[in-house]
Amino acid sequence: MNDLGWHGGAMGGSGSQRAPRAGVVDLGSNSVRLVVFEGRGRNPQAIFNEKAVLGLGRGLQQTGRLNDESVEAALTVLGRYHAVARAMQADPVEVLATAAVRDASNGPTFVAALQARMPGVPIRILAGEAEAELSAEGMLMGFPDADGILGDIGGGSLELVRLDAGRIARMASLPLGTIRLSDRAGGDVARARAIAEEELSRQKWLREGEGRDLYLVGGAFRALARMHIAQTAYPLAIVHHYVLRREEARDLAGVVVAASRRVLERMPGAPQKRLSDLPFAAVALRRMLRATGAARVVFSANGLREGWYARLLDPAERALDPLLAAARELAFRWGRDAGLPQALLAWTDPIFPGEDPRFRALREAACWVSDIGSHDHPEYRAEQVFLRILRQHGVGLDHHARAFLALTAALRYEAGPDNAFLSPTRVLLDVPTIRRAEALGAAQRLAYTLCGGTPVLLAKTRLAREDGRLVLMLAEGKGVFAGESVLRRVEALAASLGLEPEVRVTEPA
Numbered sequence: 469m470n471d472l473g474w475h476g477g478a479m480g481g482s483g484s485q486r487a488p489r490a491g492v493v494d495l496g497s498n499s500v501r502l503v504v505f506e507g508r509g510r511n512p513q514a515i516f517n518e519k520a521v522l523g524l525g526r527g528l529q530q531t532g533r534l535n536d537e538s539v540e541a542a543l544t545v546l547g548r549y550h551a552v553a554r555a556m557q558a559d560p561v562e563v564l565a566t567a568a569v570r571d572a573s574n575g576p577t578f579v580a581a582l583q584a585r586m587p588g589v590p591i592r593i594l595a596g597e598a599e600a601e602l603s604a605e606g607m608l609m610g611f612p613d614a615d616g617i618l619g620d621i622g623g624g625s626l627e628l629v630r631l632d633a634g635r636i637a638r639m640a641s642l643p644l645g646t647i648r649l650s651d652r653a654g655g656d657v658a659r660a661r662a663i664a665e666e667e668l669s670r671q672k673w674l675r676e677g678e679g680r681d682l683y684l685v686g687g688a689f690r691a692l693a694r695m696h697i698a699q700t701a702y703p704l705a706i707v708h709h710y711v712l713r714r715e716e717a718r719d720l721a722g723v724v725v726a727a728s729r730r731v732l733e734r735m736p737g738a739p740q741k742r743l744s745d746l747p748f749a750a751v752a753l754r755r756m757l758r759a760t761g762a763a764r765v766v767f768s769a770n771g772l773r774e775g776w777y778a779r780l781l782d783p784a785e786r787a788l789d790p791l792l793a794a795a796r797e798l799a800f801r802w803g804r805d806a807g808l809p810q811a812l813l814a815w816t817d818p819i820f821p822g823e824d825p826r827f828r829a830l831r832e833a834a835c836w837v838s839d840i841g842s843h844d845h846p847e848y849r850a851e852q853v854f855l856r857i858l859r860q861h862g863v864g865l866d867h868h869a870r871a872f873l874a875l876t877a878a879l880r881y882e883a884g885p886d887n888a889f890l891s892p893t894r895v896l897l898d899v900p901t902i903r904r905a906e907a908l909g910a911a912q913r914l915a916y917t918l919c920g921g922t923p924v925l926l927a928k929t930r931l932a933r934e935d936g937r938l939v940l941m942l943a944e945g946k947g948v949f950a951g952e953s954v955l956r957r958v959e960a961l962a963a964s965l966g967l968e969p970e971v972r973v974t975e976p977a
Contacts, residue, residue, distance in 0.1 A: 489515070491558035492776045493549055497525030497568035497647050498623030498745065499687065500542055502549040503773050504558050510785055510793035511863055512609065512770075512777050516556060520545045521741045525568030525624045529651035534572045542578075543585055550586040563591040564776060566599050567624025567645060596641025599772065600627035603685055604636050606774030610708065610790060610863035616680030617760045620771055621688050621752055623647040623745075630676055631683070638676075642667045644752055646688050646745035657725055657747050664755040677760030682717075685771040688749035691739045693767040696720050698737030703892035704858065708769035709866040717765040718757055724750035770863055790864020791829060795836035795873070798860065802840035804921050809836040811923040816911050818931050819938065819965060830869060831908060834876045838912045839921055841881050850883035858892065871896035872905055879909025880916070907964040914940075914957040918948050938962040939970045 487507040494501045504516035522545065524538040546563070553561045563586065569575045570593045579591055594602070603620040608631075618629040624645040630638035643652070644664055653660035668674060684693075693707045696716070712720065724732070724746050732743050739746075757765075778786060799809055812835040820831065841853035857874040865873075875893045883890060885906070893902065911931075919925035928946040932939045940958050942948050950958075950971045962969035 486557075489556055489558040490777065490780055491516075491549075491553040491556070491561040492773050493546065493561075493563040494773050495524075495542070495546075495563055495565040495569060496622045496624070497528070497566065497645055498523055500524070500545055500549075501773070502552060504553060504556050505777050508781055508785065509797065510609075510781070510788045510790055511797060511861065512774050513861065516552065518549070518552075523623070523647065525572075525645070525647050527651065528568055528572055528624070529648055532572065533574045534568060534578055539574075539578055539581075543581055546582055547585045550589065553589075560780075561589050562776065563589060564599075564602070564772060565591060565593045566622055566772075567596070567641075567643075567648070569593055570595065571624065596625060596627065597639045599625070600629050600639040600641055601636065602775035603627050603771045604629040604631065604639070604775065605778050606770040606772055606776070607683055607685055607768045608634060609774050609778055609786075610768060610770045611683065611766070612790065612864070614681070614683055616682055616762060617674060617677035617756070618683040618685065619689070619752070619756050621645060621684075621686035621749055626752060628671060628674065630673055638673050640671050642671075644668075646748040646752075649748045649752065650744070653748075657751060660748055660751045661755065664751055665758070668755050668759040671759070674756075674759045675761060677762045679761065679763050681764050681766050682756060682760055682762035683766050683768055684753070685768050686749075688742060688745045689753065690767060690769065691742045691746060692720060692724065692749060692753065694739070695724070695735055695737040699735070703895050704867055704870070706859070706867070706870075707767050708863070710767045711867075712765045714757060714763055714765070718754060721750035721754045721757075725754070774863070789829070790862070791833050791869060792836070794860070794862030794865055795833035797862075798840050798857070799836040802843060803836075804839055804842050805923060807923040808839065808919075808921060808926070811926050812838060812912065812915055815915060815926055815929075815931065816908065818933055819907070819911060819961075821933070827904065830872055833869070834873050834908055834912070837873055837877055838880055839916075841877070842921065850878045850881035850887070851889050853881055854878040854883065854889055867896050868901070872901060875902065875905040876909045876912070879906060880912035882913065903964070907961070910957065910961040910964050914954070914961050917953050917957055918942075933965075933967065934970075936967060937970050938965060938967040939972055941972045941974050944973050944975060 489504055489506050491504045499519050499521045501519040503514050506513050506515045522538045522541050524534050524542055526535045583591055604618055607618055608614060613634045614631045615633050616631055618631055620627040622645045626642045626644035628640045629636055644667055649660050652663055690707045693710050697705055732738050813832050837857055841849040844852045854874045857877055858870050871893045918929050925947050928943040928948050930941045958969045
């Protein structure tokens with residue numbers, strides 16, 4: 469079992485040993501951030517995440533040096549980060565310095581001063597392609613089959629990666645970070661467009677993204693996504709896996725490019741600390757859409773830091789399916805019996821014949837999270853479980869999967885279909901998917917009524933589809949029987965599948 473950063477609990481072991489921690493400092497041209505991860509599981513669990521926007525690379529294009537005022541601030545902030553990482557007993561801890569430090573003439577002097585503030589902490593100055601590779605590895609933690617072009621924007625550079633069904637095929641690092649692009653263009657957005665177009669045109673392989681996805685990483689791109697979420701009243705304030713059609717992304721970028729600073733300040737979701745960066749991030753986005761021909765834009769909250777974390781993992785752990793890993797983590801924390809999810813998956817197999825692999829993976833994940841409300845107050849179980857799943861951390865959970873799993877679990881806990889808290893699912897899921905969730909939720913509700921959450925009793929029952937009928941078979945005298953609640957739930961499940969219900973009592977084996 470992987471180390472999830474906790475011990476004990478209904479399905480865990482005993483003891484109080486703390487999970488290992490690891491800390492990474494992302495020292496960028498615009499901001500510096502410390503993230504401390506706990507555990508070595510497939511889902512990176514950040515238990516500390518602090519950022520300071522310092523503008524270390526502002527003016528670098530003209531002076532060739534790191535910004536003098538920002539250098540002093542950076543040393544102070546990094547001294548704090550060192551103290552935090554030590555206090556949290558993170559090991560290893562490493563600093564990853566990117567474009568500004570690697571390109572500045574006073575970069576080595578700054579690194580020496582930083583090393584004095586953080587004795588014993590490795591400071592790695594990443595080459596452009598190394599930065600691109602780490603960013604891609606981090607993004608692939610959440611999108612293992614990604615196919616298209618990755619663009620990771622920072623203050624100093626834009627890293628580009630061609631992804632071929634989850635494999636890194638090509639990489640490049642361009643001087644198109646938001647600060648550098650602004651400096652190169654003298655703050656003129658029209659000049660920035662020409663500069664970005666010229667730089668991108670040299671990367672002929674970007675056209676391999678035609679009709680595929682454009683994956684966006686980096687704080688300035690995430691800020692654009694948050695603005696779109698706020699402006700459209702989207703029901704889930706999670707940037708990771710947020711998707712825009714090509715036209716939507718192009719329109720969003722166009723609005724930001726054309727807006728004055730005063731207009732930007734008034735836009736819903738606009739981050740005050742990034743207002744000066746937003747037009748240049750939008751320029752980069754529009755030029756990338758043109759250069760790649762991408763059909764969709766997909767935002768990722770994972771990047772460089774998660775790529776660093778990924779290299780700490782055991783290869784077998786890293787190869788796990790992120791959707792199922794996230795579901796299992798919830799089950800191990802909150803469920804009652806580690807043997808039930810797989811038994812429940814097999815038990816529901818007969819009622820979903822011919823399902824495609826994507827739905828089967830969702831059904832398996834739904835079985836893992838089906839009992840995570842067992843410790844909640846009974847009056848609030850359905851709502852608590854729904855929100856816990858919809859909003860949980862999970863790098864491999866796209867918004868469709870979150871909504872499907874949350875809805876299924878809420879229905880398993882007898883949420884009414886008209887409950888107000890279920891409203892996000894009506895936006896995030898289409899009608900056929902909602903119907904599948906209703907059927908699976910009804911099946912799980914029946915299963916738990918029969919077995920009380922134990923695989924031993926579930927094994928005394930079986931479901932089958934026979935000539936337009938849903939048949940529940942019970943082994944007589946084995947602790948399960950067709951009481952009123954069982955009959956009612958068999959009828960409900962049969963109705964959701966368009967079948968007639970039947971209960972058949974069999975002789976004990």
